[in-house]
Amino acid sequence: LAKTTQPISMDSYEGQEVNITCSHNNIATNDYITWYQQFPSQGPRFIIQGYKTKVTNEVASLFIPADRKSSTLSLPRVSLSDTAVYYCLVGDLYSSASKIIFGSGTRLSIRP
Amino acid sequence: DAGVIQSPRHEVTEMGQEVTLRCKPISGHDYLFWYRQTMMRGLELLIYFNNNVPIDDSGMPEDRFSAKMPNASFSTLKIQPSEPRDSAVYFCASRLSSSATNEKLFFGSGTQLSVL
Numbered sequence: 001l002a003k004t005t006q007p008i009s010m011d012s013y014e015g016q017e018v019n020i021t022c023s024h025n026n027i028a029t030n031d032y033i034t035w036y037q038q039f040p041s042q043g044p045r046f047i048i049q050g051y052k053t054k055v056t057n058e059v060a061s062l063f064i065p066a067d068r069k070s071s072t073l074s075l076p077r078v079s080l081s082d083t084a085v086y087y088c089l090v091g092d093l094y095s096s097a098s099k100i101i102f103g104s105g106t107r108l109s110i111r112p
Numbered sequence: 113d114a115g116v117i118q119s120p121r122h123e124v125t126e127m128g129q130e131v132t133l134r135c136k137p138i139s140g141h142d143y144l145f146w147y148r149q150t151m152m153r154g155l156e157l158l159i160y161f162n163n164n165v166p167i168d169d170s171g172m173p174e175d176r177f178s179a180k181m182p183n184a185s186f187s188t189l190k191i192q193p194s195e196p197r198d199s200a201v202y203f204c205a206s207r208l209s210s211s212a213t214n215e216k217l218f219f220g221s222g223t224q225l226s227v228l
């Protein structure tokens with residue numbers, strides 16, 4: 001399993017763009033990169049997933065360089081409600097033997 | 113769909129008692145995962161099933177923990193006997209294996225377990 005490394009915490013202000021970078025140096029050819037968001041007292045919630053280059057949805061963008069050894073979750077114009085823990089996961093989604101392991105995550109705090 | 117449903121939402125018990133946590137995955141999902149979350153250890157994978165069959169239970173802390181999935185719509189996680197160190201939030205999650213590119217885990221609301 002590819003190990004991931006993320007900052008433990010980040011602070012930002014409302015209206016700013018926030019970029020959270022995740023390192024996964026040992027990513028395998030079949031691995032996808034997935035990000036989840038967790039609010040207090042709730043289970044994690046899927047945000048975005050990608051394999052290479054750039055993926056964008058209504059919530060966030062995911063940037064993956066050509067070597068795929070890192071990825072960056074970009075949250076545009078954050079609000080107070082984006083305060084949460086963000087997890088980066090790497091794994092082979094199409095293998096029946098694929099565990100889905102969460103790391104420590106990044107605790108994002110948004111200030112007014 | 114109602115999503116992944118877990119019960120009870122909160123459980124308070126005394127050390128030595130048996131605890132059973134329940135999970136109903138999203139209909140049609142063929143993977144089910146049990147996780148435990150604490151401040152100290154974060155979100156730990158305990159066990160996961162594929163088509164009701166346990167695939168990997170290496171995360172189950174010890175023999176006091178057991179999990180079953182008798183059918184596609186129900187799973188239980190049992191702790192017997194329970195200990196104070198088992199206090200945590202237990203999450204159940206399910207997903208659908210397919211060729212779609214947006215596979216994702218869907219989590220339940222969790223069971224907050226307190227063992228006194």
